[in-house]
Amino acid sequence: MKIDVLLGLQWGDEGKGKIVDVLTPNYDIVARFQGGPNAGHTIEFEGKKFVLHTIPSGIFNKNTISVIGNGVIIDPFVLKKELAMLADGGIQVGDNLMVSRKAHLILPTHRLLDAVFEKAKGKQKIGSTLKGIGPAYTDKVSRNGLRIGDLEGDDFKERYNKSRARHIKTVEQYEKEYEKIQIEGVSFLEYEAAWMEALTVLEQLKKVNSEYYLNNALKDGKKILAEGAQGTLLDIDFGSYPFVTSSNTTTAGVCNGLGIAPKNVGKVFGIFKAYCTRVGSGPFPTELFDADGEELRKIGREFGATTGRPRRCGWLDLPALKYAIMLNGVTELIMMKADVLSGFDDIKVATTYSYNGKLSEEIPYDESSTEVEVIYTSKKGWHQNIEGVSSYNQLPDELHEYVQYIEDAVGVPIKIVSVGPDRSQTIKVD
Numbered sequence: 001m002k003i004d005v006l007l008g009l010q011w012g013d014e015g016k017g018k019i020v021d022v023l024t025p026n027y028d029i030v031a032r033f034q035g036g037p038n039a040g041h042t043i044e045f046e047g048k049k050f051v052l053h054t055i056p057s058g059i060f061n062k063n064t065i066s067v068i069g070n071g072v073i074i075d076p077f078v079l080k081k082e083l084a085m086l087a088d089g090g091i092q093v094g095d096n097l098m099v100s101r102k103a104h105l106i107l108p109t110h111r112l113l114d115a116v117f118e119k120a121k122g123k124q125k126i127g128s129t130l131k132g133i134g135p136a137y138t139d140k141v142s143r144n145g146l147r148i149g150d151l152e153g154d155d156f157k158e159r160y161n162k163s164r165a166r167h168i169k170t171v172e173q174y175e176k177e178y179e180k181i182q183i184e185g186v187s188f189l190e191y192e193a194a195w196m197e198a199l200t201v202l203e204q205l206k207k208v209n210s211e212y213y214l215n216n217a218l219k220d221g222k223k224i225l226a227e228g229a230q231g232t233l234l235d236i237d238f239g240s241y242p243f244v245t246s247s248n249t250t251t252a253g254v255c256n257g258l259g260i261a262p263k264n265v266g267k268v269f270g271i272f273k274a275y276c277t278r279v280g281s282g283p284f285p286t287e288l289f290d291a292d293g294e295e296l297r298k299i300g301r302e303f304g305a306t307t308g309r310p311r312r313c314g315w316l317d318l319p320a321l322k323y324a325i326m327l328n329g330v331t332e333l334i335m336m337k338a339d340v341l342s343g344f345d346d347i348k349v350a351t352t353y354s355y356n357g358k359l360s361e362e363i364p365y366d367e368s369s370t371e372v373e374v375i376y377t378s379k380k381g382w383h384q385n386i387e388g389v390s391s392y393n394q395l396p397d398e399l400h401e402y403v404q405y406i407e408d409a410v411g412v413p414i415k416i417v418s419v420g421p422d423r424s425q426t427i428k429v430d
Helices: 016-026 076-088 108-120 133-141 148-152 156-171 188-204 210-219 252-258 291-299 318-328 397-410
Strands: 003-008 029-032 041-045 048-052 065-068 097-100 206-208 224-227 265-273 276-278 312-314 332-336 346-355 358-360 373-380 414-418 426-428
Touching (some): 003 016, 003 252, 016 041, 016 414, 029 210, 048 076, 065 210, 076 188, 210 252, 265 318, 318 397, 373 397
Parallel strands (some): 003 224, 003 265, 029 065, 029 224, 265 332, 332 414
Antiparallel strands (some): 041 048, 346 358
C-alpha cells in the first residue's frame, strides 16, 4: 500500500478539513504531518461546526485512527481546549487518537518570543499568528527542542526550566515586563500555569513511535491519508519568503513529517479555492481592493479560523496554481467554494505575469520586492444558487466551462467541486 496525501495549493484556508472529513471513511488512518495550532481546519455537519488546530480532521470517524505525526508541533493548552470542544460536541476521543513521541512541544516562552519578535519588526512584520510556531521550529532545528517523548522522562521539568530561562533572557532584551504580555487572554504567568496543567491531558494520550506504526500499517495493507496544514505558497522553502510558515507544507513534508519513504507516496489530492485568499502580510498578485474583493470576503465568510482576521481576497491565480501542482506532484484536484462565485457577471483568472519587462508564468524569485503586473482572462459567470445542488450535471454550464478551463490549463483533473461548508455539499465530478 501507499500513503495518499491531501494538502493545500494556495496560502492556506482552502478547506482541507472538510475534504479530509469527507474522504476519511475510505481510510484506516489519517495522519497530520506538519504545522501546529496556526492551522484552523473547519468541519461542518448535522448543524455542528468544529475547528481543529492540531488533531487530524479524520477524528469524526470512530473507525479511523488519527495520528499527530512527528512533524507537528503541539501546544498542550490548545490541544486540551480542542479535546474539550470535541467532547462538548459529542465526539469522544480515546485510543483512536495517537501522538508521535518525536513531535515537538510549543512552550509558553515560545509564544512570548513570537510576540516580541513580531512587534520588533514593525512595518516589516510577517503577520504571524503568534502561536509560537517559528520559535518552536527554531528550537527544533537548533537542537534545543522538547518533544512529547520527553514527558516520559524524569528530567522533563529540569529541561523545561533550562529552556525557559534561555528564552526569557532573549525576551527581556525586547520587553522587561514580559509577565504582563497577554497570551490567550491572560497574563504570561497565568498561561504558563494553565499550560502545565494541560500536560496531564497530553500525558493520557496514546504515544507511539509513529514512523514504525505508520510503516507497519502500510505493510499490513492499511490505507493512510496524510493531512497537510497551511498551504504550498506558505512553504518555508518554496513560499513567498519571508512571508511563510516555518515548515514544509508540500508533499515532501510527508516524508520527514511522518517518516514515509518517497516511493510509498500514492495519490496527491491538491485543494484550491475557486478564487484566492491570504491572511497576513506578503505578496498577493491577484488581490482585489474593489467591490468584487469585498463581495468575495462577504459571501465567502473569509475570516481566519485561527486568528479571526479578515482574509485578503482575489481572483484565481493560474501561474501560482501550476507552481503548486508541480511542486507537489498533484494527481487530483479539488475545487472549493465554487458557490461563492455565484452572482458575478464575469470571473477573472490570472494567466500570466509581467515583470522586469517580460511576460512569464514563473513566480519571481523575490516576490516581495518585484513589481508584478497580472494578465487576466475573463470567464462568464453564473447567477444560479448552487448550494443545494447534489450532482455535477445540475451545476450551471458556465461553472462546467470554468472547471474545464482550469483542467485544460493545469493538466490535472478536478474530481470534486465543493458548493458549501457542510460535508453534504460536496459534488463528485462525473
